[in-house]
Amino acid sequence: MSDFFEDLVVGTRLDLGHHTFTAEEIVDFARRYDPQPFHLDEAAAASTPFGRLAASGWHTVAVWMRLYVEHRRAMAAALEARGEAASRPGPSPGFRSLKWRRPVHPGDTISYSSTLTAKHASQMAGWGLIFHRNAGVNQDGVTVCEFDGSVFWECRGAVAG
């Protein structure tokens, strides 16, 4: 079973694993990309709508991205270990409907998933376009973020010789 565009089955749900956010990494991301008080400092966050230090929403979806890439890489390695070809990663044209539903605080463990919702032919020769619904759920079962993504996915016929 390979993992080219033709092989993907709409409705498949991938569990991408989980990540526990620490105060240190929340502040590190915020210093680089989202230096707002509620992402930088526990005391400053107390008087904001978050009430406590909370991860940047961009941080929570960047971790989804890393786990998605790592999951795909592990799947490709398993295929190659069996002597089968694996599809190569492709670009993404973007996302829709990203919702940050609840804050992520230090110590929260977020479990990420990705469910294939649709696949279509694309204008890029040798590549299809897949759509997936992605989510992060905290240790209490509450969804903290969700979005609909899309990625160009290599077709079997496109494998370089």
Place this chain on the structure above:
Amino acid sequence: MSDFFEDLVVGTRLDLGHHTFTAEEIVDFARRYDPQPFHLDEAAAASTPFGRLAASGWHTVAVWMRLYVEHRRAMAAALEARGEAASRPGPSPGFRSLKWRRPVHPGDTISYSSTLTAKHASQMAGWGLIFHRNAGVNQDGVTVCEFDGSVFWECRGAVAG
């Protein structure tokens, strides 16, 4: 002129400044959050649809976020220097229609903007909800990314005493 929810004028366009992406920072972001070959290594990128090392799309919008926060902080500092109150940052419920239209390669300089498209009352007491259309344009005038964001924005009456 303060910058509370009541003061914001739909149609206002903010120039957030620009950022030149280096190979080093493209690879650094990719290692942390998007470790795909075309974001990690110039040679590996050559045989991918990007053709050259390209920034993670998440990186290109994370830089928008930083410039947006820095712009707002500078505006607040200017108000406070004149003895006027400034609104405090609020959370964002998410965004819609994020499009990565063109790759961002090392040496590309992206100019970012944010245009206020709508403002509505919100369910969070003391805070309105604003909508903005955001974009990054490269040194050739080509849009590389755009998305419709939303942020809770403090109302004048909500200022802590």
